[in-house]
Amino acid sequence: MISSSATTRPGDGRATRWAGQRERRRREFVDAALRAIAETGPxxxxxxxxxxxxxxxPQLYKHFDDATDLQRAITDEAALLVTTALRPLWELRGSAMQLITVAVDAHIGWLAENGNLYRYLSMxxxxxxxxxxxxxxxxxxxLTRLFEHYLTVFEMDTRIAExxxxxxxxxxxxxxxxxLESPHRVPRAELTALLTRWIWRLLDDTLRAGGVELDPHLPLPPPPPPPT
Incomplete structure (x- = not known):
């Protein structure tokens, strides 16, 4: 017979400690998975x-329900890493051309350094x-929020922002x-320049359709701070 002192009572802290330990171990295994993906592939x-x-x-499955639960945890963390890495882009300052160039180069740079992780996400x-x-x-x-801000500044219809x-x-x-599958064919700097030019032409056409002619090299008013 198990004595009452050996059981887990509500509020005795054992369940909370176990849940915290399990979550900590899950994070450690997800971090190990990210390292393994970077080294061995998607x-x-x-x-x-x-x-x-x-x-x-077998020890992995003491902390994950099954392989799907493990894969989901890895995917969630990988997706968070991407969005966190690109978050500083929403606080950039400068001209339209500077903002586009920096953002595109940052995106390409992240992919170049984390190709296997991106492929894993895709799979x-x-x-x-x-x-x-x-x-x-x-x-x-x-980006929609950013475009809505500037379209409002230029007194244009914000419905097109999305x-x-x-x-x-x-x-x-x-x-x-x-x-990413054949980076040797086009140098990174050339791809950045191509995408920057294409994006600007898309934005320029959108602005001109609304009666706005914007010099891409003049500083823009700062965007609103990103939501917390």
């Missing part, structure tokens, strides 16, 4: 993740979820994702 196996974490494979889909689409949506929503933002994100993502 088709990393559970065994390779366990090796990187320094444990036996994962849980319950109909597309992880890359989720990331693109987050970026496009931020369409323009998603169009820009789609152009950059599809072009850079393809470039």
């Amino acid at each position: 088709r990393v196996s559970t065994a390779q993740i366990a090796d990187e974490a320094g444990i036996a494979r 994962q889909s849980h319950s109909g979820r597309d992880a890359v689409a989720d990331v693109k949506t987050v970026i496009a929503r931020q 369409a323009v933002a998603f169009g820009v994100v789609g152009l950059v993502d599809s072009s850079t994702a393809q470039w």
Whole structure:
């Protein structure tokens, strides 16, 4: 018979401590998985993740329900890494051309340094979820907010902001994702220049249609701070 002192009572702190320890261990294993993906590629196996974490494979499933739960945790963390890495772009200052150039180069640079992680995101889909689409949506929503600000400054119809933002994100993502598979064909600087020019022409055409002619090299008024 188990004595009452050995059981976990509500409020005795054991359940909370166990939950905290389990969450900490999950994060450690996800970090190990990210390292394994960077080293071995997007088709990393559970065994390779366990090796990187320094444990036996069955031990992983003491902290994850199954392989799908592990993959979902990795995907969530990878998506967070992308959006966090690009977050400083929303606080840039300068001319339209400077903002576009820096943003595009930062996106290409992140892909160049984290190609395997991006490929892993592209391969994962849980319950109909597309992880890359989720990331693109987050970026496009931020860009929509930025475009709405400047369209308001220029006294233009802000309803077009979302369409323009998603169009820009789609152009950059599809072009850079393809470039990632054969980066030797077009140097990074050349790709940045191409995308910068294409994006500016899209934005310039949108502005001119609203009766606004903007010098791309003149400083813009600062955008609003990003939401916390």
